Amino acid sequence: MNSFSDKNRFLKVLAQLVLIFGLSAIKFAYAYTGVTILMASQTPANTEFVDNFRVDLANSKNNGLRVNVVVMQESDKFAVAENSELVIALGVKALEAASMLKHTTPVLGVFTPLPVFNQILAKSKRELGNFSAIVLDQPYWRQLALIKAVLPETKKVGVLLGSASSQYLEVLRDEADELGLTLMDENVSNEADLITKLKKLLDSTEAMLAIPDRSIYSRETAESILLTSYRHQKPMFGYSQSYVKAGALASVYSSTKQLAKQAAEIAIKSQAASNQLPSPQIPKYFSVAVNQQVAHSLNIAITDEDAIYKKMLVFETRETIENEEKKH
Amino acid sequence: MLHACAAYAVDANVLEYSAELNLSEDDYIGEVPKVLTVSRLAQSKEDSPSAVTVIDRETIRASGIVDIPELFRLVPGFYVGKNAGYIYNSNHVVSYHGMASAYAGAMQVLINGRSVYSPLYGGVQWSELPITVDDIDRIEITRGPNAASYGANSFLGVISIITKDAKDSTGSSVRLTHGTGRNEAFYRNVGEFADVKYRVSASYREDDGLDGRNDFKRTNILNFQADKRIDASNEINLELGITNGDRADGEAARDFVLFVPRMRDISTDYELIRWRHNVSEDSDFSLQAYHSANRTDDDFTSVNLRANARRFTLERELRRGASLATAQTRAAVFAASLRDDQISIDNDIEMHRYDIEAQHTFVPATNWRVVWGGNIRLDTTYSPHWLGTGETDYFNLQRLFGHAEWRINDHFLVNAGSMLEHNDFTGTDVSPRASLNFKLTPNHALRFGVSSATRTPNYIEEKFNDAIRIPTINPATSYLFKQYADTGKLEPERIVSREIGYLGQVGNLNIDARIFDDDIHNIIKSQDVILTPTASIRPLRNASNFINSGDAQVHGFEAQVKYRLFKTTQIIANYAHVNINGDKARLPNGFTTSMPKNTFSALITHQFDGNWDASYAYYQTGSVEALGDGQPVALNRRHDVRVARKFNLNRVNAEFSVSVENLLDEDYHEFALYNTLGRRALVNLNLNF
Secondary structure, three states, X not given: OHHHOOOOHHXXXXXXXXXXXXXXXXXXXXXXXXXXXXXXXXXXXXXXXXHHHHHHHHHOOOOOOEEEEEEHHHOOOOOOOOOOEEEEEEOHHHHHHHHOOOOOOOEEXXXXXXXXHXXXXXXXXXXXXXXXXXXXXXXXXXXXXXXXXXXXOOOEEEEEEOOOOHHHHHHHHHHHHHOOOEEEEEEOOOHHHHHHHHHHHHHHOOEEEOOOOOOOOOHHHHHHHHHHHHHOOOOEEEOOHHHHHHOOOEEEEOOHHHHHHHHHHHHHHOOOOOOOOXXXXXXXOOEEEEOHHHHHHOOOOOOOHHHHHHHHHHHHHHHXXXXXXXXX | OOOEOOHHHHHXXXXXXXXXXXXXXXXXXXXXXXXXXXXXXXXXXXXXXXEEEEEEHHHHHHHOOOOHHHHHHHOOOEEEEOOOOXXXXXXOEEEEOOOOOOXXXXXXXXXXXEEOOOOOXXXXXXXXXXXXXXXEEEEEEEEOOOHHHHOOOOOOEEEEEEEOOOOOOOEEEEEEEEEOOEEEEEEEEEEEEOOEEEEEXXXXXXXXXXXXOOOOEEEEEEEEEEEEEEEOOEEEXXXXXXXXXXXXXXXXXXXXXXOOOEEEEEEEEEEEXXXXXXXXXXXXXXXXXXXXXXXXXOEEEOOOHHHHHHHHHHHHHHHOOOOHHHHHHHHHHHHXXXXXXXXXXXXXXXXXXXXXXXXXXXXXXXXXXXXXEEEEEEEEEEOHHHHXXXXXXXXXXXXXXXXXXXXXXXXXXXXEEEEEEEEOOOEEEEEEEEEEEEEEEOOEEEEEEEEEEEEOOOHHHHOOXXXXXXXXXXXXXXXXXXXXXXXXXXXXXXXXXXXXXXXXXXXXXXXXXXXXXXXXXXXXXXXXXXOOOOOOEEEOOOEEEEEEOOOEEEEXXXXXXXXXXXXXXXXEEEEEEEEEEEOHHHOOOOHHHOOOOEEEEEEEEEEOOOOEEEEEEEEEEOOEEOOOOOOEEOOEEEEEEEEEEEEEEOOEEEEEEEEEEOOOOOOEEEOEEEEEXXXXXEEEEEEEO
């Protein structure tokens, strides 16, 4: 597959834009001495993040970063030592609040969907140099690679796109192409058409890939979507661990522990220069979730999650031919 | 090494996001209610303990079939005869591997887990089911006994019909069918109201039946289903259905004794409620209760007995070699001895079924799966004519069942299960089953299985005790017309089935084949009962009753092959070779011939483009002589074709199709010589909006 050397045009565009942002970034960098983890409430995931983050920091010997946890619910006004601390905002609410801090305060969003990060970035008029995130979105190529790894024979993959996700069609199609998959899509503009469109795709494809879009995949629609796909005896690949538990065949996901590890790495690396946060990142570490019961019922042989993960690493190394290094 | 966000990150500054976007971390890491819970996930064919054929929506559509029982012609090993019986009911016979009769009762039939098996005649009143082909999502046919999962009477096979779900899609749908002797209209609406997903369908159909038969049927059906999700782990399903209509009945030419050709009213209804509870990640509980009722309004006046008595006696005497003069005299004497020209007969029938079933599915350990549960049922039967009493009869049944699946490794899987049943007719019985599935590769699997089941005698066999008294001119004496003098206390019939099955997939070719060797014991056979005349009662004929008599062996081979060619053409072909052996003297007449030795069917579907498609079906049924009213019928071949065109009218998706059954118009017989099937054409318009 030589097409990998010809990286898709979007990465080129990305490289150019990062360059522009790079030029406009503030020249004076402060070193920060602490990390404030900001959260809207103490959910189990948030607490788990903090615990793991602390452990990861402790494990890296050469830093003296203090970790301070601020729960927004506890006080209307939360105190953050602006400029001198890295703010890690857990979740969308926390990121929104953090985006209103002084623009020189470095902010790293975690547990944030990419489209929402982009939205907040645009709205707050902040700059990428000190406003970044580890997004929740797994890249499409990684999700498509999972399909390849689980069902090597698959040729046609279906996606349902809604108002929010339809803009990604071209990216999806290019990335599917690179993996030798044909992407079939249906645009759902009206919720009433959802199942009809889904059935159309199920009839013409071998597997479905769920793309986050609240107008399509929500708690309310999960039942109809998963039952319909199951009745068609077609596997659904999800974008989250919960969707796999609910009845999707498999998904790539990053655990809280994995996200905490990546966040700790960023905190340590950019400690010296707070205005040089890396650009928004996809989850670096990931796992594979497989619903074995669904696999058995569909007569799909999946030996184990580790084997799938190892198969996928081949695609990982192909895909990440040091993109970042090219740009920096 | 850092990972760049893929290009879409950049779009942030280029694109305006609409406010509705509103994703949050909850969409990614929030809990989603478990949908495909452990009980919702069926075993794959490769893991199943028995051979399973699935008839899906697409096959139903392509076949052009409009009557549900006709669909089983597309399952290997099935025999289907249209409008089989000629008296009391003219119903399809659907049988698997033999025991075909007008009331073929050796198979369990379920609609969404509700048994529609009739205790009175055994078998199923196919035309009275509260659904049409349009309501069906798929039909799963277990070929072979499976009492451990479906209960008693899952004897030669099990038909499980699953209707379309209220969650499936929204909108309305209309079908109009017109054709040779057939008119039909169907309407369905699927939607959501106050968080309740519902599906309602209504249909009307009239069918003239076969030429020369008095088998007209008019049927109205209303069906309603609703699903209400209470919370993430609780759901309530409700189903209601009503069928009513008219059935032409009685054949003057063949049954001139009592029953006059007439129209009777039928009505059925059912109500079902089901609670599904997701106990935990790996455990599901469901509780289902239903009631169903079947009523026949059939209170009528007999044929002219005097005229028939004269004709009947004359024919009989001449057959016995009497001279014409003697025969005429005897006929006249007999006719004159009757007090009345006609008598009235109350053949009203009312049956109710009350059933509660609890089921628990769970994963006790990795690679294990267990389903167990219990079931109590009460059937009530009111049939003054057949039971010879105006009292309602009660039939109780209790059942415990369990089934475990153990996946030893990627190659071996064991299924084992059993049912323990107690019922008022036959007491307590155990029906175990076990199988080993061996997957050579994911695409090639072998199955070795042994399964047993019982068939409980139906009311005809156990409790029929009709008695029609025909008054004579002598007030102290009456004639007795009695067909059945059941003594009851029958043992259930028992089957032990052994099989080796193979499931294979090579490219676009799917093969499902098996060889089987079944032993059937305690087969119930009718025998003549000579009724003793007394001073006051003079029997006009012998009656019959039933005894457990012979054993039979059924063995053979069958296969289904599916092949997809170029994505546009699909072929399904079915073949079965079935041999029935046994001591004929101890078996019911026709037992060993009640299944054609060879049956073959094929359905070829071709998609020309997005709008046009056509299909061709071929059915070949070897010669057969069914039980009871069945007569020897010769091998027949039938060709069906269907052409369909899809089109769009504004927001309406429409399909227009024409189908022709028995294209070559080669008249042939099914079940008996009085059933002649000719060519039939249907036009069909389907609208979805």
